[in-house]
Amino acid sequence: MVTxxxxxxxxxxxxxxRYLSRIVGQGDASELTQEVFxxxxxxxxPPADAGARRAWIFSIARNLALNHVRDDRxxxxxxxxxxxxxxxxxxxxAALAEALDQLPPLDRDVxxxxxxxxxxxxxxxxxxxxxxDAVRSRLHRARLQLRVSLERPMRGSAVPTxxxxxxxxxxxx
Amino acid sequence: xTGPEVAAPDPVAEPYAVVEGFLDGEAVDPRRxxxxxxxxxxxxxxxxxxxLREGVRAITPGSWTSARVTGIxxxxxxxxxxxxxxxxxxxxxxxxxxxAASGPAGGETIVAVESAPVAPxxxxxxxxxxxxxxxxxxxxx
Numbered sequence: 001m002v003t004x005x006x007x008x009x010x011x012x013x014x015x016x017x018r019y020l021s022r023i024v025g026q027g028d029a030s031e032l033t034q035e036v037f038x039x040x041x042x043x044x045x046p047p048a049d050a051g052a053r054r055a056w057i058f059s060i061a062r063n064l065a066l067n068h069v070r071d072d073r074x075x076x077x078x079x080x081x082x083x084x085x086x087x088x089x090x091x092x093x094a095a096l097a098e099a100l101d102q103l104p105p106l107d108r109d110v111x112x113x114x115x116x117x118x119x120x121x122x123x124x125x126x127x128x129x130x131x132x133d134a135v136r137s138r139l140h141r142a143r144l145q146l147r148v149s150l151e152r153p154m155r156g157s158a159v160p161t162x163x164x165x166x167x168x169x170x171x172x173x
Numbered sequence: 174x175t176g177p178e179v180a181a182p183d184p185v186a187e188p189y190a191v192v193e194g195f196l197d198g199e200a201v202d203p204r205r206x207x208x209x210x211x212x213x214x215x216x217x218x219x220x221x222x223x224x225l226r227e228g229v230r231a232i233t234p235g236s237w238t239s240a241r242v243t244g245i246x247x248x249x250x251x252x253x254x255x256x257x258x259x260x261x262x263x264x265x266x267x268x269x270x271x272x273a274a275s276g277p278a279g280g281e282t283i284v285a286v287e288s289a290p291v292a293p294x295x296x297x298x299x300x301x302x303x304x305x306x307x308x309x310x311x312x313x314x
Binding site for chain 2: 018112115136137143146147154161162164
């Protein structure tokens with residue numbers, strides 16, 4: 001029998017994974033993603049529309065990520081981003097990991113929910129307990145800071161091709 | 174994750190707000206978008222953000238087919254194993270207590286049989302003779 005939790009898992013697992021990967025590293029992100037959806041399956045789902053449920057799932061993911069990073073800091077663990085990006089994005093991806101680490105945590109979360117997972121401003125606002133205008137401002141500030149930090153790799157020869165459509169909205173990876 | 178928390182930023186400047194809204198799937202006025210894109214700095218901003226987006230989304234998760242199921246199944250197996258262990262332990266201690274309460278091992282009941290029972294005498298004897306009151310039936314296939 002396919003439950004609501006199963007549908008939510010299928011729909012949002014990749015977005016949650018991408019968001020968590022940029023915060024805790026790809027290895028821990030798999031485990032944390034499962035933990036997010038175990039919590040979703042355990043508790044009663046909030047009676048809300050799809051967007052609000054998505055925001056709710058990401059608020060769970062955000063809390064788990066914050067706890068994970070806090071625990072790692074307590075243990076003195078260095079988180080490595082063990083990813084294998086495509087060759088064209090390798091340099092950019094490595095620089096991106098460092099640049100994201102320099103962002104204020106809330107700006108980074110807003111940026112990643114938008115760019116890595118494709119949440120709307122309203123969904124991010126619900127997940128991070130902000131107003132949509134605050135989301136817009138923080139997103140812009142994060143983007144400006146990342147543009148400055150990543151100017152060299154972004155203007156280098158090995159950059160990925162770009163597209164305008166939003167792949168994450170269709171649940172693809 | 175090490176960056177300090179800072180105050181909310183200022184509102185986004187008009188051309189950047191239009192371009193970023195467009196990039197993020199918001200509805201924007203095409204005239205305002207055209208005006209924004211007239212500025213080279215804003216065009217650069219748009220292209221850089223597209224490159225940045227590709228970089229952020231470069232991570233692809235592995236197979237998820239049974240990821241969640243595996244987690245739940247593991248929990249179920251653990252719960253089943255724990256229940257079995259509790260049942261075995263409870264059974265063992267219950268058995269221990271029952272044996273202890275039933276007294277020494279020599280207390281079992283012994284039934285002594287003095288003699289074998291005797292069959293009763295026949296009340297009627299039937300005699301069967303072949304051809305008289307006994308006929309062999311032919312074998313059936």
